[in-house]
Amino acid sequence: MVSIEEAQRAILQEITPLQTEKVSVFQGLNRVTPEDHIAPWDIPPADNSAMDGFTFDYAGLTDNRLDVVGFLAAGEVRTAPLLPGEAVKIMTGAPLPPGCDTVVPIEDVEDHQDWIRLKAVKAGNHVRLRGEDIREGEVVIPAGSLLRPQEIGMLSAMGCTSLAVYRRARVAILSTGDELLEPGSTPAPGKLINSNSYSLAAQVIDAGGEPLLLGIAADTLESTKEKILAGLNADFVVITGGVSVGDRDFVKAAIESLGGEITFWKVNMKPGKPLAFATLEGKPVFALPGNPVAAMVSFELFVRPSLLKAMGHRNILRPVVKAELCEPVANKGGRPHLVRGLVSRAGEGYRVSSTGDQSSGRLSSLILGNGLIKLPPESRYAAGESVEVLLLDRGFEMGQLT
Amino acid sequence: MVSIEEAQRAILQEITPLQTEKVSVFQGLNRVTPEDHIAPWDIPPADNSAMDGFTFDYAGLTDNRLDVVGFLAAGEVRTAPLLPGEAVKIMTGAPLPPGCDTVVPIEDVEDHQDWIRLKAVKAGNHVRLRGEDIREGEVVIPAGSLLRPQEIGMLSAMGCTSLAVYRRARVAILSTGDELLEPGSTPAPGKLINSNSYSLAAQVIDAGGEPLLLGIAADTLESTKEKILAGLNADFVVITGGVSVGDRDFVKAAIESLGGEITFWKVNMKPGKPLAFATLEGKPVFALPGNPVAAMVSFELFVRPSLLKAMGHRNILRPVVKAELCEPVANKGGRPHLVRGLVSRAGEGYRVSSTGDQSSGRLSSLILGNGLIKLPPESRYAAGESVEVLLLDRGFEMGQLT
Incomplete structure (x- = not known):
C-alpha cells in the first residue's frame, strides 16, 4: 500500500501541462x-510629471522666482525649449518639455498667474523618468x-x-451506485442523494477547472464502462464509489477492460484508503472512495494538485502549518489519519481543535472545519502539543471591521 | 485628513448588502x-452499511459462524427480519435489514458462500446510523x-x-485623462496606455464582482459627468485619476454637480493621498488616484472590503501578519507608507524585503511583491526587526512537489 506522498509523486509524474489558448x-x-x-x-515612455505643478530646468534657477510661459495638459506635448528662469504649468502625466528636469507641485508654489514663487524645491523631484x-x-x-x-x-x-x-482543465465527474438519486428527486427507501458529484464539481471550479457532470453509473460493468468512455472527452476523469472489494464494485474492472493501466490501488490513509489512479487513452483517471468526506479529502490531496500542475501552476500543494491542539487527540489506527479540524489564529501562530465525530460519511466534519490535522499511525497528543495541519481555506485569517 | 482606518470605517458604514438572487x-x-x-x-436517512460486508444482529451471535441467507445491493431494501445466526451480504450504502446492527467487512470474513466465519467483529461496527x-x-x-x-x-x-x-457587485470602472490611450492603440508622444481600468477590473473579478468598463473620460467636466452618470447603472463606481488639485481635475466637481455628497477627500497614506469617497443617487463612488500603484493599493484598502461587505461577506479585510525585515527600511515622510514587499516563510513565521523603488507609478513594485509593509510616519527599522505586513496573496505559502 503506497503512502500519501508516494501516491502524490506517482500521480504528478503522469501529469503533463495542457495545451494553451x-x-x-x-x-x-x-x-x-x-x-x-x-x-x-519604455514605461513610462518619456520623462513626465508625477504631479500637477510647474516644470523647469533646475540648473537655470537663480532665485525662487520663475516666469510662467505656457500650460501643458496631460496628453499634450511641447517641443519648444524653455529659457532659464522660465517655467511651464504642467499636469500629471504630461511629458516634460526639452531641457526641463524638475517639477514643483502646485501646493509648493505662490501662484501669481504670470509668475510663481517657489516655496520649496528639490532638483529632479516629482518627475517620472522614462523607463524607470x-x-x-x-x-x-x-x-x-x-x-x-x-x-x-x-x-x-x-x-x-x-x-x-x-487551458482550464476539463474534469469529467462520475458517481457510481444503484443507491444514488440526483438532488431534486423524491427520496425513496434505500436511496441516498448524490452529493459527491456536486462537492467535487465545486472543488474543480475552486481549482480553476471546468467540471463536466457525467451523472450516475449503475452498478454494472457495462454502465460503468459506458460512462467512463464518455468522460474521456474531458482532460481528467474523476469517479467516486465502486472502487472497493465488493461484488458490485466495477470501477477497477471497467478501467482495466477499457485498456487502462492502474498505477496503484489503495493509499495508506484514513479517510480514503480505496483509491485507484490509472491512465486510460493518455488521460488521468482517479477512482475515489464513495464516502463523501473520503471523496473530498482524496480530491484535495491527489486531484487538485494534478489539475493545478496541468494548468501550469508551480505552487500546487495546500499550505501546512503547525498548530497547538486545544484538546488531546489520538489515532489508534494503523493508518495516518487526516482529522478534520477547526483552525484559528493564536497570536502569531495557530490553534486547532477536532470537528468531532470523524466518520468518513459525516460531511459535517468538513462543514465545521477548515483544515486537516495529520496524525501519524498509533499516535497520541496532549492538549497544547503541536501538530501539523493542512489548511483547506484561510478565510479565518481575514479581518472583520467592527 | 482622515486616517486609513477612519476612511475604511466611514466608507463601510455606507455600504449595505446587495439584493439576493x-x-x-x-x-x-x-x-x-x-x-x-x-x-x-435525516442524513443518512436510514442505518446503512459503511462497508461491503455482512450484516447481522450482534446480540444473536453464539459463535463466529453465520449462515448467509441473502444479498443486499446498494439501493435495495430488505424488510424481512433475520433469525439469530443468520447474516445477509450487504454492499456499502444499503440500509440494514430490520434487527441488524453490525457489519463485518469482507476482509474480516472467511467466505464459504452459504456461510461465513468471522475473523474479527465488534458490536455496532461499520454502520452509519440514521441521522448521524x-x-x-x-x-x-x-x-x-x-x-x-x-x-x-x-x-x-x-x-x-x-x-x-x-448578488455579485457590478462595478463601473472609469479612467480619466486626455493622455490615456486604450491598450491596442498605437503609442503616440505624450500619451500613456490606460492600464488602471484593467488592473482594477481584475481586482473586481478577484473579489467576486463583475467589472463594467466605462472607458476613458476626457479632461472636461462634461465628459466626466456623462461617464459617471453611465456608471450609475452599476452598484459601485470606481474612478481613477482627476481627483487632485490640478486645473484639469474634474472628478470632484463632476460628482458634486451631479448632486453627490463627498464624505471625505484625501487619506493620510502613501501611496494614494488624493482619494475621495462619495455617495451619488445612493451608489458608492470611489475616486482613486491615477498613479497605477496608488490606484491598486487604494482599491485593496477601500474598494475590496466594500464589495465583499455588499456581497454579504463577514471576513472582508486581508490578513495582517508580523514579518522580520531582511534589510533596514525607513519612512522619512509624515504619512504612513505602505511599502510593497516580498513576503516569504521563515520557519513558522514570515520574513519580508522591500521591492525596491517605491515610486507610485512603478507597477513593478507590485509585480515583484505580494504584501504591503505598514511603516508609520517618520519611522526607521533595522534588519531583523518585526513589521506588520498586509498579505495581498498567499501563493508563496503553497507547496511545490519536487
Whole structure:
C-alpha cells in the first residue's frame, strides 16, 4: 500500500501541462502564462510629471522666482525649449518639455498667474523618468507566472489585449451506485442523494477547472464502462464509489477492460484508503472512495494538485502549518489519519481543535472545519502539543471591521 | 485628513448588502447565502452499511459462524427480519435489514458462500446510523455562511438544486485623462496606455464582482459627468485619476454637480493621498488616484472590503501578519507608507524585503511583491526587526512537489 506522498509523486509524474489558448487579458486572471512577456517600449515612455505643478530646468534657477510661459495638459506635448528662469504649468502625466528636469507641485508654489514663487524645491523631484518602471526589451512577466491583478495591469500597460494561458482543465465527474438519486428527486427507501458529484464539481471550479457532470453509473460493468468512455472527452476523469472489494464494485474492472493501466490501488490513509489512479487513452483517471468526506479529502490531496500542475501552476500543494491542539487527540489506527479540524489564529501562530465525530460519511466534519490535522499511525497528543495541519481555506485569517 | 482606518470605517458604514438572487447550487460557490438551510430529512436517512460486508444482529451471535441467507445491493431494501445466526451480504450504502446492527467487512470474513466465519467483529461496527451526520430540522448552514465545496456538497445532500445568494457587485470602472490611450492603440508622444481600468477590473473579478468598463473620460467636466452618470447603472463606481488639485481635475466637481455628497477627500497614506469617497443617487463612488500603484493599493484598502461587505461577506479585510525585515527600511515622510514587499516563510513565521523603488507609478513594485509593509510616519527599522505586513496573496505559502 503506497503512502500519501508516494501516491502524490506517482500521480504528478503522469501529469503533463495542457495545451494553451489565447484569451483576452481579463480572462487571464489567476491563470498561468506559458510565455515570457517582454516590454515593447519604455514605461513610462518619456520623462513626465508625477504631479500637477510647474516644470523647469533646475540648473537655470537663480532665485525662487520663475516666469510662467505656457500650460501643458496631460496628453499634450511641447517641443519648444524653455529659457532659464522660465517655467511651464504642467499636469500629471504630461511629458516634460526639452531641457526641463524638475517639477514643483502646485501646493509648493505662490501662484501669481504670470509668475510663481517657489516655496520649496528639490532638483529632479516629482518627475517620472522614462523607463524607470520598465525598460524596453526587459522580460517583465516570465513564462510560468501566475497572473494576478498587478500582472493584468502591467500587461495592459505593455499594450497587450490578449495572451496565451494554459487551458482550464476539463474534469469529467462520475458517481457510481444503484443507491444514488440526483438532488431534486423524491427520496425513496434505500436511496441516498448524490452529493459527491456536486462537492467535487465545486472543488474543480475552486481549482480553476471546468467540471463536466457525467451523472450516475449503475452498478454494472457495462454502465460503468459506458460512462467512463464518455468522460474521456474531458482532460481528467474523476469517479467516486465502486472502487472497493465488493461484488458490485466495477470501477477497477471497467478501467482495466477499457485498456487502462492502474498505477496503484489503495493509499495508506484514513479517510480514503480505496483509491485507484490509472491512465486510460493518455488521460488521468482517479477512482475515489464513495464516502463523501473520503471523496473530498482524496480530491484535495491527489486531484487538485494534478489539475493545478496541468494548468501550469508551480505552487500546487495546500499550505501546512503547525498548530497547538486545544484538546488531546489520538489515532489508534494503523493508518495516518487526516482529522478534520477547526483552525484559528493564536497570536502569531495557530490553534486547532477536532470537528468531532470523524466518520468518513459525516460531511459535517468538513462543514465545521477548515483544515486537516495529520496524525501519524498509533499516535497520541496532549492538549497544547503541536501538530501539523493542512489548511483547506484561510478565510479565518481575514479581518472583520467592527 | 482622515486616517486609513477612519476612511475604511466611514466608507463601510455606507455600504449595505446587495439584493439576493436565486442561482443553481453550483454557482453558489464562494458566495454568501442570506438564508438558514435546514435539513429536510435525516442524513443518512436510514442505518446503512459503511462497508461491503455482512450484516447481522450482534446480540444473536453464539459463535463466529453465520449462515448467509441473502444479498443486499446498494439501493435495495430488505424488510424481512433475520433469525439469530443468520447474516445477509450487504454492499456499502444499503440500509440494514430490520434487527441488524453490525457489519463485518469482507476482509474480516472467511467466505464459504452459504456461510461465513468471522475473523474479527465488534458490536455496532461499520454502520452509519440514521441521522448521524445531520438530524431533520437542524440548521446545517446558517444565514451568512460562505459556501465552500463542502457546503455545496451538503446542500446537494439536502436535495437542494438552487438557492439564494447575494448578488455579485457590478462595478463601473472609469479612467480619466486626455493622455490615456486604450491598450491596442498605437503609442503616440505624450500619451500613456490606460492600464488602471484593467488592473482594477481584475481586482473586481478577484473579489467576486463583475467589472463594467466605462472607458476613458476626457479632461472636461462634461465628459466626466456623462461617464459617471453611465456608471450609475452599476452598484459601485470606481474612478481613477482627476481627483487632485490640478486645473484639469474634474472628478470632484463632476460628482458634486451631479448632486453627490463627498464624505471625505484625501487619506493620510502613501501611496494614494488624493482619494475621495462619495455617495451619488445612493451608489458608492470611489475616486482613486491615477498613479497605477496608488490606484491598486487604494482599491485593496477601500474598494475590496466594500464589495465583499455588499456581497454579504463577514471576513472582508486581508490578513495582517508580523514579518522580520531582511534589510533596514525607513519612512522619512509624515504619512504612513505602505511599502510593497516580498513576503516569504521563515520557519513558522514570515520574513519580508522591500521591492525596491517605491515610486507610485512603478507597477513593478507590485509585480515583484505580494504584501504591503505598514511603516508609520517618520519611522526607521533595522534588519531583523518585526513589521506588520498586509498579505495581498498567499501563493508563496503553497507547496511545490519536487
